[in-house]
Amino acid sequence: MEILRYIGYGLLVIGGIFLFLGALGIYRMPDLYNRLQAGTKATTIGAMSAILGVGFIEPAWMVKTIIIVIFIGIANPLSSHALARAAYKAGLKPIMKKKVDAYEKVQDIEVKEEVKL
Amino acid sequence: MQDGKSSISKFLYTFIMVFIIWNAFTWPGSFADIQLAEVLTGAFVSLILGLLTNKYFSCCGLQVLMPHKIIFLVQYFFVFIIALIKANLDVAVRVINPALPINPGIVEIKTKLTNDFAKMILANSITLTPGTLTIDVIDDTMYIHWIDVATENPEEAFKEIAEPFEKVLLKIYG
Numbered sequence: 046m047e048i049l050r051y052i053g054y055g056l057l058v059i060g061g062i063f064l065f066l067g068a069l070g071i072y073r074m075p076d077l078y079n080r081l082q083a084g085t086k087a088t089t090i091g092a093m094s095a096i097l098g099v100g101f102i103e104p105a106w107m108v109k110t111i112i113i114v115i116f117i118g119i120a121n122p123l124s125s126h127a128l129a130r131a132a133y134k135a136g137l138k139p140i141m142k143k144k145v146d147a148y149e150k151v152q153d154i155e156v157k158e159e160v161k162l
Numbered sequence: 163m164q165d166g167k168s169s170i171s172k173f174l175y176t177f178i179m180v181f182i183i184w185n186a187f188t189w190p191g192s193f194a195d196i197q198l199a200e201v202l203t204g205a206f207v208s209l210i211l212g213l214l215t216n217k218y219f220s221c222c223g224l225q226v227l228m229p230h231k232i233i234f235l236v237q238y239f240f241v242f243i244i245a246l247i248k249a250n251l252d253v254a255v256r257v258i259n260p261a262l263p264i265n266p267g268i269v270e271i272k273t274k275l276t277n278d279f280a281k282m283i284l285a286n287s288i289t290l291t292p293g294t295l296t297i298d299v300i301d302d303t304m305y306i307h308w309i310d311v312a313t314e315n316p317e318e319a320f321k322e323i324a325e326p327f328e329k330v331l332l333k334i335y336g
Contacts, residue, residue, distance in 0.1 A: 086249045087250060
């Protein structure tokens with residue numbers, strides 16, 4: 046099917062664009078938490094879209110690619126959550142313009158350094 | 163033993179899920195090419211995995227696979243996909259904007275969900291939606307890093323961040 050091929054190419058291009066934006070976000074954002082924001086979201090949809098695109102180009106792989114997409118959807122947010130939590134527990138203070146930190150009161154460790162935006 | 167939470171129900175749920183995943187990965191492209199040996203191996207592996215891991219893999223057994231719950235799962239899927247696309251456009255616009263319009267902070271929200279698995283799905287969905295990242299879940303409180311803090315009030319933040327997901331999840335796991 047010719048039309049499926051073109052849908053697949055389109056998805057590959059969209060995936061590439063989002064992955065690029067994710068990389069740009071990681072470069073531009075000021076601290077780890079914001080970088081994770083850019084990294085998680087853009088790479089999730091980028092990878093999903095690119096893998097689905099491969100599935101459209103090669104229809105025999107379609108079911109496999111859908112399963113991989115579901116696994117990415119589960120694994121990506123989990124890993125970024127683990128990274129963010131570990132960073133906070135290790136004492137890395139998020140950068141903020143105005144201090145809004147509800148998580149601070151449930152910590153029992155000293156926060157080492159404070160960074161201003 | 164409560165209804166739907168017995169280990170037989172959990173085992174069956176695990177077996178079905180693992181079997182579906184196995185067959186999806188070994189799918190040859192058409193029904194005619196399916197090989198019996200492949201499917202039987204899958205059934206055997208699913209049986210072993212189901213026996214060993216049903217305690218950890220399944221929270222509520224077969225009741226999650228009831229038809230009306232599957233309808234809600236499909237509804238959840240669409241709510242989620244729309245939120246995911248919005249999240250990506252939102253972050254993309256922020257990244258491209260030369261002024262980098264961010265106002266980050268950590269807010270807390272309270273969830274009404276009691277089931278651990280449902281809480282995990284909610285936390286994951288929040289991470290994948292516009293500008294929010296779940297940092298920790300302690301009992302019914304979620305701590306969320308928000309790239310553009312609109313409100314510090316937990317209830318208002320909840321409405322902004324989690325309400326559409328929780329409504330559907332409550333119907334499935336509630």
